[in-house]
Amino acid sequence: MALSNVFETPAPGFNFDNTSRNAALEGLFDGGQTPKPMKTGTTIAGVVFKDGVVLGADTRATSSEVVADKMCAKIHYIAPNIYCCGAGTAADTEKTTDILSSNLTIFSLNSGRNPRVVMAVSILQDMLYRYRGQIGANLILGGVDCTGNHLYTVGPYGSVNKVPYLSMGSGDLAALGILEDGFKHDMELEEAKELVRLAIHAGIMSDLGSGNNIDICVITRQGVDYIRPYQVSEYKDNRKTKYKYRPGTTPVLTEKVVRLKLEVVQESMQRMDTA
Amino acid sequence: MNNTTGLFCKSKLTPVCTGCVVMKTRPNRICNTVYRTESGRNGITMNTRGLRSQLKDSVPVAGLCPQGAYGVQDSLRSGFTSVKNELLPSHPLELSEKNFQPNQDKMNFSTLRNIQGLHAPLKLQMEYRAARQIQRLPFLQSSNLALDTLRGNDESIGFEDILNDPTQSEMMGEPHMMVEYKLGLL
Numbered sequence: 001m002a003l004s005n006v007f008e009t010p011a012p013g014f015n016f017d018n019t020s021r022n023a024a025l026e027g028l029f030d031g032g033q034t035p036k037p038m039k040t041g042t043t044i045a046g047v048v049f050k051d052g053v054v055l056g057a058d059t060r061a062t063s064s065e066v067v068a069d070k071m072c073a074k075i076h077y078i079a080p081n082i083y084c085c086g087a088g089t090a091a092d093t094e095k096t097t098d099i100l101s102s103n104l105t106i107f108s109l110n111s112g113r114n115p116r117v118v119m120a121v122s123i124l125q126d127m128l129y130r131y132r133g134q135i136g137a138n139l140i141l142g143g144v145d146c147t148g149n150h151l152y153t154v155g156p157y158g159s160v161n162k163v164p165y166l167s168m169g170s171g172d173l174a175a176l177g178i179l180e181d182g183f184k185h186d187m188e189l190e191e192a193k194e195l196v197r198l199a200i201h202a203g204i205m206s207d208l209g210s211g212n213n214i215d216i217c218v219i220t221r222q223g224v225d226y227i228r229p230y231q232v233s234e235y236k237d238n239r240k241t242k243y244k245y246r247p248g249t250t251p252v253l254t255e256k257v258v259r260l261k262l263e264v265v266q267e268s269m270q271r272m273d274t275a
Numbered sequence: 276m277n278n279t280t281g282l283f284c285k286s287k288l289t290p291v292c293t294g295c296v297v298m299k300t301r302p303n304r305i306c307n308t309v310y311r312t313e314s315g316r317n318g319i320t321m322n323t324r325g326l327r328s329q330l331k332d333s334v335p336v337a338g339l340c341p342q343g344a345y346g347v348q349d350s351l352r353s354g355f356t357s358v359k360n361e362l363l364p365s366h367p368l369e370l371s372e373k374n375f376q377p378n379q380d381k382m383n384f385s386t387l388r389n390i391q392g393l394h395a396p397l398k399l400q401m402e403y404r405a406a407r408q409i410q411r412l413p414f415l416q417s418s419n420l421a422l423d424t425l426r427g428n429d430e431s432i433g434f435e436d437i438l439n440d441p442t443q444s445e446m447m448g449e450p451h452m453m454v455e456y457k458l459g460l461l
Contacts, residue, residue: 007414007446007447007448007449007453008448009416009441009444010439010441010444011373011435011439011441012435012436012438012439012440012441013372013433013434013435013438013439014368014372014434014438014439015438015439016364016365016366016368016369016372019365019366019369020365023365095434095437099432099433099434099437102432103431103432106430106431106432107430110430127433130371130375131368132367132368132371134367134368
């Protein structure tokens with residue numbers, strides 16, 4: 001009675017089969033350094049102004065000491081009136097915001113209503129608490145709905161904070177300094193954009209994990225303005241991304257043409273049924 | 276030999292195995308399951324369902340009775356055998372994820388009982404039990420549409436819908452063996 005024939009499908013969802021193997025492998029690497037996942041080591045910031053919400057983010061994604069992505073998009077779409085900036089492990093923030101966006105779409109299709117920011121926050125909170133912080137996603141959610149302009153932050157364990165201005169990520173202290181100094185209630189659009197730009201810029205200058213360009217997303221009742229990039233970094237490299245060689249780069253020494261002799265062996269015709 | 280509440284080993288068909296612990300999910304169940312029993316000539320009752328299929332309500336602790344072919348430890352994937360590896364879950368989330376759906380159900384039923392009285396969860400559980408029996412052949416994956424609709428899972432998406440989808444699993448049990456196992460003939 002060989003039990004290998006009786007197969008039990010693995011449960012859907014996360015698979016923990018490899019954890020003991022990984023724990024054993026960790027001891028074998030030099031200095032216990034396992035390959036690190038790609039983190040976004042970021043500066044993200046958000047500000048509530050008179051007509052809506054401005055979200056800003058830098059565009060660098062790091063994988064320990066290497067810049068993995070220079071034009072990473074950290075502002076994710078959740079709903080037509082809700083956008084979310086994500087800091088932490090890049091894959092976790094992407095997948096979590098994708099799932100959140102799908103859930104909100106299903107809800108709005110079911111009920112015919114626009115989703116509210118509190119709904120997104122509640123769903124995120126439940127999801128992140130269920131996984132006890134193993135999903136490393138620090139998110140800033142901002143949006144405009146029928147109840148007003150809202151800005152929330154959700155931590156990896158599901159902690160929620162509702163504030164008028166905020167910043168997260170590894171560069172958050174530098175950005176928060178600028179925000180604390182320059183924030184006023186009911187600002188105009190241009191003031192708010194400039195404040196967020198300055199805050200992200202401070203984060204980029206003071207933190208190694210943030211850098212490159214600045215993205216800004218303005219959400220108002222009328223619509224969303226996703227400006228990517230809002231400010232391009234002065235330190236650009238001049239690498240050409242086209243690596244095609246023009247014909248004639250390699251000198252041709254000899255050329256020999258051999259004709260292939262083909263004979264028609266069989267010819268058959270099949271009528272197409274174009275009814 | 277009455278087998279309704281004995282300890283069962285998840286992967287072997289012998290009644291008791293060392294190193295296996297099987298936990299029932301609902302210690303304070305509202306209704307008791309009734310197994311089909313047959314009376315023999317001397318009044319001995321026996322459970323006629325296959326032994327393994329009686330375990331539908333229990334969720335075993337992770338890591339028990341080494342996985343891999345023929346019950347032998349797969350050293351390449353799981354490392355060297357140790358009692359700790361077999362008895363304790365290797366990841367903090369392993370147990371809580373396995374029990375997540377049963378715990379949600381428990382919570383919902385107890386809230387329902389407090390609000391509407393005992394009849395509400397009883398009737399719902401009856402429907403759940405009926406919906407759970409709508410399955411295909413043992414080696415085919417069922418979509419569990421009725422069960423999902425009852426639970427409300429058809430209107431939400433989580434990681435269990437995206438990752439490790441059982442309908443797209445690369446391995447399938449051998450059909451004849453699976454059917455025999457289900458019928459208890461193995």
